[in-house]
Amino acid sequence: MGKSKTDKPSVPLKRSQGLSIAIPASIVEDTPHLREKTYKIGQIGRASSIFRVEQIIIYSDKTKHNQTKEADLVASILKYMDIPQYLRKMLVKIDPQLSFVGILPPLRSPHHLFSKKQEELKVGMFRQGVIIDSKNGHSLVDIGVGKPVIIEESLTKRQRITVKLTSIGEKLTAVKLDESEIRIYWGFNVTVTKLPLAELTKKIGFDLIISTSKYGDEITEVFPQLKIAWKKSKKALVPFGSPTQGLKEILAKEGLEMLEYSGFTINMIPNQGVETVRSEEAVFSSLSLLNTLG
Amino acid sequence: MGKSKTDKPSVPLKRSQGLSIAIPASIVEDTPHLREKTYKIGQIGRASSIFRVEQIIIYSDKTKHNQTKEADLVASILKYMDIPQYLRKMLVKIDPQLSFVGILPPLRSPHHLFSKKQEELKVGMFRQGVIIDSKNGHSLVDIGVGKPVIIEESLTKRQRITVKLTSIGEKLTAVKLDESEIRIYWGFNVTVTKLPLAELTKKIGFDLIISTSKYGDEITEVFPQLKIAWKKSKKALVPFGSPTQGLKEILAKEGLEMLEYSGFTINMIPNQGVETVRSEEAVFSSLSLLNTLG
Numbered sequence: 001m002g003k004s005k006t007d008k009p010s011v012p013l014k015r016s017q018g019l020s021i022a023i024p025a026s027i028v029e030d031t032p033h034l035r036e037k038t039y040k041i042g043q044i045g046r047a048s049s050i051f052r053v054e055q056i057i058i059y060s061d062k063t064k065h066n067q068t069k070e071a072d073l074v075a076s077i078l079k080y081m082d083i084p085q086y087l088r089k090m091l092v093k094i095d096p097q098l099s100f101v102g103i104l105p106p107l108r109s110p111h112h113l114f115s116k117k118q119e120e121l122k123v124g125m126f127r128q129g130v131i132i133d134s135k136n137g138h139s140l141v142d143i144g145v146g147k148p149v150i151i152e153e154s155l156t157k158r159q160r161i162t163v164k165l166t167s168i169g170e171k172l173t174a175v176k177l178d179e180s181e182i183r184i185y186w187g188f189n190v191t192v193t194k195l196p197l198a199e200l201t202k203k204i205g206f207d208l209i210i211s212t213s214k215y216g217d218e219i220t221e222v223f224p225q226l227k228i229a230w231k232k233s234k235k236a237l238v239p240f241g242s243p244t245q246g247l248k249e250i251l252a253k254e255g256l257e258m259l260e261y262s263g264f265t266i267n268m269i270p271n272q273g274v275e276t277v278r279s280e281e282a283v284f285s286s287l288s289l290l291n292t293l294g
Numbered sequence: 295m296g297k298s299k300t301d302k303p304s305v306p307l308k309r310s311q312g313l314s315i316a317i318p319a320s321i322v323e324d325t326p327h328l329r330e331k332t333y334k335i336g337q338i339g340r341a342s343s344i345f346r347v348e349q350i351i352i353y354s355d356k357t358k359h360n361q362t363k364e365a366d367l368v369a370s371i372l373k374y375m376d377i378p379q380y381l382r383k384m385l386v387k388i389d390p391q392l393s394f395v396g397i398l399p400p401l402r403s404p405h406h407l408f409s410k411k412q413e414e415l416k417v418g419m420f421r422q423g424v425i426i427d428s429k430n431g432h433s434l435v436d437i438g439v440g441k442p443v444i445i446e447e448s449l450t451k452r453q454r455i456t457v458k459l460t461s462i463g464e465k466l467t468a469v470k471l472d473e474s475e476i477r478i479y480w481g482f483n484v485t486v487t488k489l490p491l492a493e494l495t496k497k498i499g500f501d502l503i504i505s506t507s508k509y510g511d512e513i514t515e516v517f518p519q520l521k522i523a524w525k526k527s528k529k530a531l532v533p534f535g536s537p538t539q540g541l542k543e544i545l546a547k548e549g550l551e552m553l554e555y556s557g558f559t560i561n562m563i564p565n566q567g568v569e570t571v572r573s574e575e576a577v578f579s580s581l582s583l584l585n586t587l588g
Contacts, residue, residue, distance in 0.1 A: 012565045036397050039333055046575060052567040103330050108569040185567045220586050269585060271306045273346040273479045275402040281340060284575065285582035291563060292514050292583065 011110050012052060012185045017230065019053050020206070021287075022197060022239040024061035024250065025071035027279050030243035038100040041074050043280040045081040045188075049107045051287035052185045058192045059200050061242050061250050067194075073097050075192045077104075082187045083160070084112045086144030090130045091160060111162070111187045118145045121168045126182060131159045141174065149174045162186070197239055197247075198254045198261055208233035209262045211247050212240065212286050214272060216258070216265035219289055226264055230293040238286060240279050305404050306346060306479045311524065313347050314500070315581075316491060316533040318355035318544065319365035321573050324537035332394040335368050337574040339375040339482075343401045345581035346479045352486045353494050355536050355544050361488075367391050369486045371398075376481045377454070378406045380438030384424045385454060405456070405481045412439045415462045420476060425453045435468065443468045456480070491533055491541075492548045492555055502527035503556045505541050506534065506580050508566060510552070510559035513583055520558055524587040532580060534573050 023044060028037040048056055056078055058071045076097045081104060083091055092098065106112065111128050129143035139155045140148040141163055149163055149172040162182065163174035179186060193200045201209065208229050219226075230236065241247045251261050258265045268286045269277060277285070317338060322331040342350055350372055352365045370391045375398060377385055386392065400406065405422050423437035433449045434442040435457055443457055443466040456476065457468035473480060487494045495503065502523055513520075524530065535541045545555050552559045562580045563571060571579070 012567045033397070035329065036333065039330065046568075046572075049568045050563060050566055050571055050575065050579075052565065103327070105572060109567055113569065220588070223586075269344060269582070271346065271585075272344055273306045273403055274340075274343045275407060277344055278340075278399060281344065281578065284578040285344075288563065288579035288582040289586065291565075292517075294514070 013183050014054065014185050015052050017208070017233045017236040018055075019051075019290075020055035020057055020204075020235070020237045021048065021053050021283065022057040022059050022200070022237060023074070023279065023283075024197075024240070024242040024245075025058055025067035025074065026061055026242045026244070027074060027240075028243075029070065034097075035100045035103065037073065038077055039103060040280050041077040042081065042104040044074075044283055045078050045107065046105065047280070047283045047287055048078075048188050049081075049109045051291050053188050053287070055189045055191060057200065057204070057237075058190070059197045059239075060194050061197070061245060063196050063253065071192050071194075075190050077101065078188070078190045081107055082190070084128050084144070086116070087128060087130050087142075087160065090132075090142065091158070107187075109187055110184050116145060118147060118168075118172075121145065121165060121172070123165050123168055125165045126162055126177065126184070126186075127165065127174075128160065128162050131155045131157050131161065133157065143172075143174075145172075147172055151176055196254050197250055198256050201237060201239070201261070204237075206235050206237040208236040208264075210236065210238050210264045210266060210286075210290070211258055211262035212238070212268050212282055213247060213258060213265050214267050214269070214277070215248070216267040218267050218270045220270065222264060222266060226266070227293050229263060230290070238290065240282055240286075243279065307477050308348065308479050309346050311502070311527045311530040312349070313345075313584075314349035314351055314498075314529070314531045315342065315347050315577065316351040316353050316494070316531060317368070317573065317577075318491075318534070318536040318539075319352055319361035319368065320355055320536045320538070321368060321534075322537075323364065328391075329394045329397065331367065332371055333397060334574050335371040336375065336398040338368075338577055339372050339401065340399065341574070341577045341581055342372075342482050343375075343403045345585050347482050347581070349483045349485060351494065351498070351531075352484070353491045353533075354488050355491070355539060357490050357547065365486050365488075369484050371395065372482070372484045375401055376484070378422050378438070380410070381422060381424050381436075381454065384426075384436065385452070401481075403481055404478050410439060412441060412462075412466075415439065415459060415466070417459050417462055419459045420456055420471065420478070420480075421459065421468075422454060422456050425449045425451050425455065427451065437466075437468075439466075441466055445470055490548050491544055492550050495531060495533070495555070498531075500529050500531040502530040503558070504530065504532050504580075504584070505552055505556035505559045506532070506562050506576055507541060507552060507559050508561050508563070508571070509542070510561045512561050512564045514564065516558060516560060520560070521587050523557060524584070532584065534576055534580075537573065 127143040129141035423435035
């Protein structure tokens with residue numbers, strides 16, 4: 001059946017939909033120990049990287065409670081995962097919330113893959129780095145090769161940026177890149193908000209919202225329409241519910257029905273063999289399907 | 295877009311393909327602690343239940359090593375998960391391998407959902423139970439309602455069976471069912487083998503083998519042919535590789551190419567945003583896609 005490709009797949013590009021997912025602050029509330037909380041949040045991070053999600057939004061699903069602590073834990077672990085290993089020592093402070101990040105598998109996304117050897121650097125390469133010094137219109141950027149890169153720009157110390165190497169002789173020089181100039185998938189941003197789901201969705205603005213629900217239309221039935229909408233979208237959102245409340249209940253508290261909120265409400269797992277699919281499982285299953293839309 | 299169904303989805307039925315997955319004995323070899331090993335194996339169990347897998351085969355991926363211990367750990371945890379909660383005390387012996395099963399989410403598959411109240415029993419219901427006594431052509435079966443069920447058959451003590459209730463008066467009576475008579479998805483079997491992948495595949499006999507590889511044909515390209523083969527299949531297998539070796543390397547040790555082994559070799563995650571997708575992630579992503587084939 002067909003031919004198997006033996007050439008290495010090329011570097012993955014960003015999606016044209018600039019895909020965001022939204023997860024509730026209470027996503028690990030049913031998990032007692034920080035160790036498993038870390039693992040589950042890690043699965044969201046892994047799924048986001050595998051399926052090239054650009055933004056993970058943490059929303060408030062219990063607006064009558066202060067969810068700062070829960071949201072902060074989820075955000076801290078996800079942000080940690082997205083930082084290339086060689087920058088973590090410089091960027092991450094000691095934090096009890098991160099006690100178990102050692103159990104997390106690395107992401108190995110394009111912005112993480114990195115040779116420590118100077119001799120493997122090439123002009124034109126993109127690298128993430130951290131500003132270690134800045135004066136007189138110049139900054140030094142640590143990109144993890146033992147020797148800093150010089151850029152002709154004054155920038156705040158400890159800032160994390162992406163540079164493009166412009167020369168690799170005696171001195172390493174580079175220019176700072178704006179994320180929007182990078183076509184390669186370059187990791188995810190983490191956004192924390194105290195807003196409830198529908199309100200934040202409106203505020204950020206999306207041209208396509210795809211909700212998942214076992215009571216929704218079967219994915220196989222809406223696939224053609226979904227594909228058209230997906231291809232047209234410039235900014236798509238896939239929101240997920242919490243361990244104790246589905247999207248339906250979460251939206252109801254804002255006085256909304258699923259159909260008013262979403263362009264599509266889809267049952268991504270027709271005939272599921274269990275009564276409840278967990279949020280982290282729904283993330284994998286849904287993104288796997290949406291990924292095949294292109 | 296479409297109507298949202300408000301009626302509860304019906305009980306999931308077995309697949310017409312009698313789907314099996316094969317995982318290597320070394321599936322958690324890269325995970326140092328039993329606690330995370332347990333969690334990962336748990337994810338395989340969860341994915342199998344969600345997507346109605348009927349058989350999980352653990353194969354030997356390092357034929358020069360004795361993998362009994364690794365295979366036994368994977369099998370013990372998966373078998374534990376598939377046992378309804380109310381039968382675990384009777385069926386599961388104390389086992390250090392199961393030290394962390396408390397962190398696993400329950401499956402809540404149809405054969406696990408169960409009311410403890412006698413008054414909710416109905417004639418015709420299916421229940422899993424354990425033989426607690428047997429003599430003179432009768433057996434007593436504990437189905438977790440406080441009062442045993444009588445079946446007119448002599449069976450080995452401690453055996454786990456499925457019964458169909460035939461009367462629920464003063465006495466509870468039932469008949470033993472053969473698994474093949476049950477149309478509802480009724481959990482997974484776990485098969486451990488010392489055989490390498492291709493050999494065991496041949497021995498068991500499958501009419502469809504779907505391998506996953508990032509060098510395979512893109513799922514979107516082969517979807518129509520795959521759907522035809524899937525619908526025709528009576529016994530399908532989806533094998534997965536290990537943390538250190540892809541299917542390609544595993545089959546090469548048996549002198550086989552992917553294309554000789556599989557009817558389909560498919561890249562289930564086009565343009566993956568990470569260098570390596572882990573086995574448990576591949577299981578979720580692949581089964582999610584195959585599930586939409588019907």
